[in-house]
Amino acid sequence: MEKLEHIGIAVKNLDESNRVFARLLGRAHYKIEEVAGEAVRTSFFEVSGVKIELLEATAPTSAIARFIEKRGEGIHHLAFEVSDIKASIQAFSEKGFSMINTEPKAGADNKLIAFMHPKSAQGVLVELCQEKR
Ligand code: ZN
Secondary structure, three states: OOOOEEEEEEEEOHHHHHHHHHHHHOOOOOOOEEHHHHHHEEEEEEOEEEEEEEEOOOOOOOOHHHHHHEEEEEEEEOOOHHOOOOHHHHHHHOOOOEOOOOOOEOOOOEEEEEEEEEHHHOOOOOOEEOOOO
8 A cells, every 4th residue: 555545434415514524624625526436426625645535425326325324424434545456456355355346446536446345454444546547
């Protein structure tokens, strides 16, 4: 892993949560982006080089909607930057980590992403991400 790239937080209402986080962090979000493939609307804040990604479901079938139904709002995933996502997926699989995505897919913020199953990381959903080049 290169660095902690962002922390993903599942929220029910993005606009309301943007206001709460702006008051908490002392700065506004710097962008909002919809990822149709994941059925989410996201917003981004940055604190000392680490991003906070708020995620709101845009459909009841969204993974974020299902997460909130089961566990309520809160931290959803930790995303680590990798330099070569395909190589990382393969390397982690070979080390016995269970990858939810064995192929990279398009995420927000110009990233290729792949999720690792929380059972592989003590209940934490881990996202690998790589800047699209
Ligand atoms: Zn993420």
